[in-house]
Amino acid sequence: MSFKVYREPTEDEKRLYYRFYELIFGSHFALAKKRSVMTAALGYEAWSWRVVAITEKAIKAIAHNNFKKPSNVLARDHRHPRAETYNKIFAELMPFEAWWKWVWDNDETILMTNEEHHSQQISKMYAVNPNDNYFVNGDTAGWNHTKGREGAYVKSLCDQFSIAYD
Numbered sequence: 001m002s003f004k005v006y007r008e009p010t011e012d013e014k015r016l017y018y019r020f021y022e023l024i025f026g027s028h029f030a031l032a033k034k035r036s037v038m039t040a041a042l043g044y045e046a047w048s049w050r051v052v053a054i055t056e057k058a059i060k061a062i063a064h065n066n067f068k069k070p071s072n073v074l075a076r077d078h079r080h081p082r083a084e085t086y087n088k089i090f091a092e093l094m095p096f097e098a099w100w101k102w103v104w105d106n107d108e109t110i111l112m113t114n115e116e117h118h119s120q121q122i123s124k125m126y127a128v129n130p131n132d133n134y135f136v137n138g139d140t141a142g143w144n145h146t147k148g149r150e151g152a153y154v155k156s157l158c159d160q161f162s163i164a165y166d
Contacts, residue, residue, distance in 0.1 A: 017103075035090075110125060
C-alpha cells in the first residue's frame with residue numbers, strides 16, 4: 001500500500017514561499033485575507049500541519065474505533081495559535097531566516113480530540129516524530145490515517161505506555 005511520505009521543504013521551496021509572503025505582505029489585502037492566502041500557500045504540503053504529538057484521549061479514541069480514524073472526533077491543533085503566527089509576520093516584513101523559523105516552529109500540531117481542542121484541556125501527550133510518516137497531511141484536507149500504519153502505531157503506543165482503552 002502506498003502512503004504519502006513526510007518530507008521537509010527544500011531551500012528553493014522555502015524561498016518560493018517567502019516570495020509569496022513578500023507579495024502578500026505588500027498587497028492591499030486586509031489582514032484576514034492575508035492570513036487566508038498565506039494559509040493556502042503553506043498548506044496541502046506533506047510537511048505542513050505536521051503532527052509532533054498525540055494526546056492520550058486521541059489515542060483512546062482511535063483504539064476504541066478498532067484503530068481506524070474515528071469520524072468527526074479528532075483534530076490537529078497548532079501549538080501556537082495561527083492568528084499569533086500571522087499577526088507577527090504581517091506586522092512587519094521579516095527577513096527570510098527569521099520568517100521561516102517562525103513559520104516552521106509555529107506549524108507544529110498536536111493530534112487531539114475535538115473536545116480537547118475546544119476546551120483547551122489537553123490530556124497527557126506523547127511525542128510523534130514526523131519523519132516516521134504518521135498522520136501526514138492529506139492531499140486536500142486533514143491527514144492520512146490507515147489502520148495498518150497509524151492504527152498499528154497507536155496500538156504500539158497503547159502497548160508501550162500501558163494505555164488502557166477497553
